Amino acid sequence: MKALVKEKAEPGLWLADVPEPRPGPADVLIRVLRTGICGTDLHIRSWDGWAREAVSTPLVLGHEFVGEVAAVGGEVQTVAVGDLVSGEGHLVCGECRNCLAGRRHLCRGTIGLGVGRDGAFAEYVALPATNVWAHRTPVDLDVAAIFDPFGNAVHTALSFPAVGEDVLITGAGPIGVMAAAVVRHAGARNVVVTDVSEPRLELARKAGASLALNVSTATVADAQRELGLREGFDIGLEMSGRPEAMRDMLDNMTHGGRIAMLGLPAEEFAVDWARIVTSMITVKGIYGREMYETWYAMSVLLEGGLDISPVITGRYDYRDFDAAFDEAASARSGKIILDWTV
Structure with a gap:
């Protein structure tokens, strides 16, 4: 089958023929229809310091996808051939304290699809049935392909009750934009999103932000004054990983105030801990999605009319992957989709 492979320990990706995965008795074989390009994939393509530490070559990339179940193992009862599915890209051990307590998103032995094992940028991918999410109601294929990052946005945005609250989101990347749509849908009063792009x-703005603020020309304090906020923001969603x-x-x-922090900093940085203490601010780290409460919330939000399709700004034939990755790396785009059905 065709797959996008990190064949060598150097910058670049290669479209190659690789063996079709063989599912085990508890696994599901999925024919991939669409995939989304993630920042993780960009790091692996450029072969930066993180990628050199995290990835062993050769590796099939990709963890954002939607597909159709092509075959199931003999022990699988939760999905059937023909089901439309996405996949949870964090594969957990099932044996640690958190896994046994149902807190699988906190598993210390997590392996990432398309990072620690072959991923979904291929004509077929195999996953444990426990990592497969079946779409039981109609969903656009492009939207279903980005359920993984949509889940990051939902997990972050719904960490704290948002009804009637004033929310600040720093970073207007695709996940920040989706988070803006989620908190607006969930009843936030004001939603301010900051970026320099x-x-x-x-x-x-298309996602429903009350104010989209270019912090190269204005300040968050300016946004407070414009919106008439007298005491500051109730909820912060940090999506950029930027110290400033x-x-x-x-x-x-x-x-x-309560802060949910999803953005991954490139290095350590200082913050005013005295302010955190004396202002009694809560800071919560977010990684991935809660399994599978976040997935349930995602499906229900879409059923309830949430529209995240504006975040998708580019669609490419998988054979045009270089152009697709270039656009995704431009810091000007939203989510970029690869079509594997052509």
């Missing part, structure tokens, strides 16, 4: 800020964004967020939170 005007194309991405425009996506945030986190510091700005802390400076503009109300006392007792």
